Amino acid sequence: MTISSDPKQVTQICFDRINIPNQNKLSVARENGAYEFLPTVLNDFDSAKIINEVKTSGIRGRGGAGFPTGLKWSFVPRNTGKPTYLLCNADEGEPGTFKDRDIMRFDPHLLIEGMIMAGFALDVRDAYIYIRGEFLHEANVLNEAIAEAYAANLLGENILGSGYSMNLTVHRGAGAYVCGEETALIESLEGKPGRPRFKPPFPAVEGFYRCPTVVNNVETLATVPAILKFGGEWHASIGIPNNTGCKIFSVSGHVNKPGNYEVPMGTSLKTLIEDYCGGLQHGSVPKVIIPGGSSTPWLTAEHYDTPLTYDDLMKAGSFLGSGAIIVMDETADLVALTRRLAHFYAHESCGQCTPCREGTGWLERVMKRVEGGKGCAGDVTVLKDASEHMAGRTICALAEGAAAPVLSLLKHFPEDVQTRLAESSK
Amino acid sequence: MTQLFINDQEVDVTPGTSILEACRQNDVDVPYFCYHPELSVAANCRMCLVEVEGWGKPAASCCTPVSEGMKVKTQSETLAKDREMMMEYLLIHHPLDCPVCDQGGSCKLQDYTVEHGASKGRYSEPKRAVINYELGPFVNTCMTRCIHCTRCVRFADEVAGTGDIGVLNRSDHMTIAGIVEGALSSELSGNLPDICPVGALLDKPSHDVSRPWEMTSHSSTCIQCPNGCDISIESRGDQVMRIVPVDGSPEPWICDRGRYVYDAFRSDNRILSPMVRQDGALQSVDWSDAFDRTIDLLKDKKVGILFSSQWSVEGHVAISLMRDALFPDAKVAFDLHRRDMRPFAFEEGLAMTTSQIEAADQVVILGSDLRQRLPLLMQRLRKRGRAGKPVSRIGAMNYRTNMEIGRDALIRPRDWHGVIARAMEQVSELGKTAAGFDAWLGAVSDRHEAGKILADALISDSCALLVGEEIRSHEDAASLIHGVDLLMRACGHAEAGNDGRNLIPEGVNAQVLSAVFADARVSAGDIFAAASAGELDALILIGSDPVGDGLFPSAAKAALQKVPLVQIGSISGEMADYADVQLPAAAYSEIEGTFVNMEGRVRVATNPIKSLGQERPLWKVMMRLIQVMGAEVPVVSLDELRSAVCQHLSALSDAWCVSNQDSALIAPNRNRDAAALPKARTDSFELDVVSRYSMYREGMWARASALLTEAGELNALDDVLVHPDTLAAKGLSAGELVVKSFLGEQCFNIGVREDVTPGVLFIAKRGVAGDLSDVTAASIDGGAV
């Protein structure tokens, strides 16, 4: 592994072995170091040490919320008499995000190893991977890898003679975006409709079947083997304080080389786009950058230099989210873009909360009208009011995500909307 | 206690309380739709937002627990805007058809729109259309008005236990739907319109009939089962339009029987004027003509008096005064469901409150169809079940309960002795015994394994037995109850403060009746036998229908063919065919009166005295009868009557004089010396007969109600049921079969069901198979001839 914080000498954690052919096969993965360190962890580490290393590493959840993983693990109550569950969130539904998919299809054993280690730390007997329904191929790859792991006693009873036992099961979702929200995921895994639960109680205390449960993103869990092998300090030294390690960015939109790029945290947006993604298709600065998946507020050209960290993006008015960077250059029709996103959220709202159920549909219909040249002056206030009062007033963050594009459009590009409205009044 | 500040006011609440509940406890108004104190939290309407200092965004108060030192604000400019927006979101698809909506005037959506909403909505896009669906005879749906608060879904899951309402689809296609097409199979379905905060679910029978502001309401007590729920009777003019539960009473719900019986008040079945039989038909006459005929029939005659337990305490005491004044030797019967009149070790009535039963370590139902009999107690048991507390049951049928019964045993009525004996042996082994154990055990040779369920439950610290009709109506009830009493004493569940001996009574006022009519009481069957044997000259029937109800229809018919009948009551029922005179007495919706429920809870109904016809409160009819028969009238006012009552039951004086009614619980009778030993059976019939109580059909009131009758038809079972093995043993199959009993041979349409005990003939529909109710043993002999 290359250890360097120079973006040119790419340090990679999750993607370190991504290009090795047949890395999804256990024999190949093992030749390349998979499960090498696992016996040491199972025999010489204990729960406290693992959680401590993960805390020291500074890793924050890669699924969207960026919650410190070590801290999350330490919240899990022990000796409750109930089982503790580990759920891997592989729902990857956030528009623009396609990173977990690569880990799962090219290096599934990395995820499995991470889950065994996390499971061991949390005293988990049964772990699940909740995978996006559309990822049929990935689910097949994972299932084959899991079968191989069971056959090699890397899963199941008494793993490698360590006395620790864990089962791992893949569960396919049915295509609902909201099931990526951790409590909806839990409901869905329990066999119920995927509707988020209100919190508290948090899943760490009452999750899957009301038992203590840890939900982590694929990328988060796939980072665990490296953290334990090289140490928390090592991970903490990559990136910048409070924003440590590497992050996979799924870059899409008007760039010449869209794709997944794993870079150390703190690499700037501009570096990523120009040095890695082959630059913009048109012009020298982007018109809009959605930095963390479609649910995050938009950034504009003025933030082109922002370092890609949780903190810097927040300072810039957005979020790192899932690391899905959608780049729009000057050719983009932002009203159409917003309308399309509004459609997505209106379709995906689970329908529980008043503002989200009614607001998402309302926004879509108004945006459709505006885009179709039938808007009126009052629409701007309606769009603003209807989205502002969705955000932060609902059970889950979907509503906030639904409001973000509309609010961003109105904030940064009022003239684009006005032009459409002007066309309407002709 | 957790201390927090609500609008700068310091308040203390129990840790874990939600902000909304903390506000409600301290009379701070927070608007809400989805929250309901009796249901789990859903937190979906988002109307209950408040501000918490230091939090970046408003919090839904219903699902946010309080924390120490929290500073909550319920009013602010931004909250006002939030509430305005919530109303706007909710209204974008709402039809705004308040003028034609029954909910109008008592609708949260309407009220909050006025209070929090903007004057005008800004939604100009198409509105969604929603399909209505069928929710049974009592609930009307208009789903375009639904605000998706899921109260109804939670009610069906958590209270009714039927789970037959659900949520379909997502986003603004989300709809509430009856998962089970057709009838909502709950005896509590009438509560749905009450909990729906809008006009999506409405009361079907009163749909499009009246508006909330046209009605006057008064509080009363439901007499349709011994639970005696507090009810509010809503009427327009002198017509009862609805019956609804009362806020703040022990139960927030009422059952469909108690609610929809109201159409009986104005049914053709009412007796609204004095009637006498002339030329074979009943003719309306004035009071004095009716009394003349009554005098002819009763003066200096030997009479039997049969009355219903559904009258008020004042009515019952007036009956007793009438008997003392006119027929001091007459036998009275008020229970159509008791064969064994020996005193019971513990008499009818509950020793515990329903809350105590809900909280007991163990609850065992002994021979009762509790969901039909006591739907609200059943609902409490369901609540207890959800909290993980066990309920077990022994009985002749796996009666539907809508809950998980922990341990269940099917037995025949003749097995009860063996069940109790088996339990006695088990507890004896643990050194638990009571004086009389050995004598009782020695008289029983059988042992039934179901006794283990009973004994296991008895070992716990607190155990509530719910002794039901299968034991109460048993021919050897006194010995069974003695046996159970011994068990309870042996296990320490018969002491003051920890008395688990609950004998479910047939109706309200059971404790008062056993005190007032202690020695005069006989079995209804005895009165009919005496009449048939020529020992009586006439029968006085006060609000009872022994042909339609109870265990003695054949005996009653035989008796009524023999002697004249003076019928006094509110409902005529099947008795109209037999009555020579009918005197109208006021219905329970029309009187002031006192009722004691099965827990001993006293309720004084404050109905304004009003009447549809010439009916008078029963006590006045009784006093008039005394007067016209030439005796001295003992009381002339309700107050005097109540003083007479206090002689029997001083506990009642508290209820009448002290306002604190809830504290005065009237305890059921205990007869320590009632030591009846088991009797062996002598007949040779191989089947035991058990008859079903249907909440939609039992009692004159229910049968006079078209609404309940309709529901009864939807919920009907085959007339007579047996376990398939019972027929297989005889090489028979379901259909028309001959049943042999002491009444002779009769033909019945017999169906099969797995959930009936083999060896039991279960009479599911008394009206049809009514004549079999007299019977406790029978055999099936073969196909119809």
Ligand SMILES: Cc1cc2nc3c(=O)[nH]c(=O)nc-3n(C[C@H](O)[C@H](O)[C@H](O)COP(=O)(O)O)c2cc1C
């Ligand atoms: C609407 C919505 C969708 C989400 N979808 C995903 C997802 O597809 N994958 C994911 O890992 N996290 C998703 N999340 C975030 C999860 O709720 C949760 O924070 C995450 O799985 C925690 O894992 P981490 O701590 O490892 O990031 C979503 C959140 C919301 C509100």
Ligand code: SF4
């Ligand atoms: S915010 Fe939207 S998606 Fe999330 S729980 Fe509420 S209605 Fe469902």
Ligand code: SF4
């Ligand atoms: S039908 Fe009524 S109770 Fe049920 S979800 Fe709709 S508004 Fe709520």
Ligand code: SF4
């Ligand atoms: S439970 Fe009994 S008392 Fe209550 S409403 Fe129903 S019938 Fe009346």
Ligand code: FES
């Ligand atoms: S009452 Fe709190 S969200 Fe409905």
